[in-house]
Amino acid sequence: MTNTTNNTILVIGSTGKTGKRVTDLLEKRGIPVRHGSRSADIPFDWDNPQTWAPALAGVDKVYLTYYPDLAAPGSVDAVTKLTELAEYAGVRRLVLLSGRNETEAEKAERVVMASGLEWTIVQCAFFAQNFDEGAWLDEVLAGTLSLPVDQVQEPFVDADDIADVVAAALTDDRHVGRLYELTGPRLLSFRDAVAEIGAAAGRDISFVSVPIADYTAMLTEYGLPQDFIWLLNYLFTEVLGSKAQLADGVQRALGREPKDFADYAREAAATGVWTRSV
Numbered sequence: 001m002t003n004t005t006n007n008t009i010l011v012i013g014s015t016g017k018t019g020k021r022v023t024d025l026l027e028k029r030g031i032p033v034r035h036g037s038r039s040a041d042i043p044f045d046w047d048n049p050q051t052w053a054p055a056l057a058g059v060d061k062v063y064l065t066y067y068p069d070l071a072a073p074g075s076v077d078a079v080t081k082l083t084e085l086a087e088y089a090g091v092r093r094l095v096l097l098s099g100r101n102e103t104e105a106e107k108a109e110r111v112v113m114a115s116g117l118e119w120t121i122v123q124c125a126f127f128a129q130n131f132d133e134g135a136w137l138d139e140v141l142a143g144t145l146s147l148p149v150d151q152v153q154e155p156f157v158d159a160d161d162i163a164d165v166v167a168a169a170l171t172d173d174r175h176v177g178r179l180y181e182l183t184g185p186r187l188l189s190f191r192d193a194v195a196e197i198g199a200a201a202g203r204d205i206s207f208v209s210v211p212i213a214d215y216t217a218m219l220t221e222y223g224l225p226q227d228f229i230w231l232l233n234y235l236f237t238e239v240l241g242s243k244a245q246l247a248d249g250v251q252r253a254l255g256r257e258p259k260d261f262a263d264y265a266r267e268a269a270a271t272g273v274w275t276r277s278v
């Protein structure tokens with residue numbers, strides 16, 4: 001038998017940017033968390049559906065984050081199957097992490113909304129933490145971030161704000177049946193964002209806009225799998241900047257303003273993450 005109580009929350013992606021923050025917030029409040037990770041005691045692996053039912057057993061609520069991205073082929077089938085298993089296991093509530101302006105993500109949202117379970121949808125802009133905890137960290141550390149975007153503007157949202165909204169949705173009935181669109185308080189181009197990071201870190205960091213063909217060739221040279229390259233191309237050409245407007249999800253869910261990118265950059269810089277040697 002697993003060590004659960006009737007208010008256990010499964011956090012899928014509990015080691016990820018938002019999942020680890022949600023886990024911390026819940027555990028600080030004494031709420032039992034089932035860690036949803038491939039390396040957890042009860043492992044959860046999207047690539048191994050046999051792991052899904054054991055991870056859901058005895059769970060009351062689920063923070064559902066799909067990996068690599070709800071925009072990836074297969075995501076809707078996986079979310080559908082997981083939602084069915086959750087219902088069968090007696091799960092009461094699902095909180096889904098989603099993106100903005102992604103067709104596949106919208107299909108997955110509809111699956112969760114139609115499930116009959118309590119639900120909250122949390123649609124997010126690109127995370128600020130991609131620059132210090134994610135895919136762009138290595139290049140920022142090396143001093144030049146090259147991406148296939150130029151003038152597009154994105155209202156980067158802070159993972160702490162996402163986690164606050166998700167933790168509220170998991171613990172407060174007022175958020176049931178709500179869809180929150182979360183952005184930061186400001187639109188920034190990548191050039192702006194990198195300049196703010198450089199200023200906060202006290203380093204020269206440049207941003208270089210590269211043609212999509214060159215970017216794809218670079219990723220191929222690095223040996224990234226083709227489906228991952230497809231996903232990145234899709235995110236950069238179709239999703240990023242496609243909704244260059246602010247949303248009020250943080251304000252509606254929490255009654256406060258979202259964190260500004262400059263505050264994110266200052267806090268991240270203070271950890272030394274952008275000044276350590278490569």
Ligand SMILES: NC(=O)c1ccc[n+]([C@@H]2O[C@H](COP(=O)([O-])OP(=O)(O)OC[C@H]3O[C@@H](n4cnc5c(N)ncnc54)[C@H](OP(=O)(O)O)[C@@H]3O)[C@@H](O)[C@H]2O)c1
Nearest residue numbers: 013014015016017037038045046066067069070124126127
């Ligand atoms: N990053 C953004 O800007 C952004 C914006 C909007 C929405 N989203 C959504 O956020 C989600 C992911 O965010 P992220 O890219 O920032 O990643 P992330 O949450 O920081 O990290 C990846 C997490 O996924 C887990 N993971 C990796 N492979 C897995 C697998 N096969 N099965 C189960 N878990 C696996 C990892 O856990 P273990 O390694 O411990 O197993 C880790 O906890 C996606 O659904 C995406 O659509 C992201």
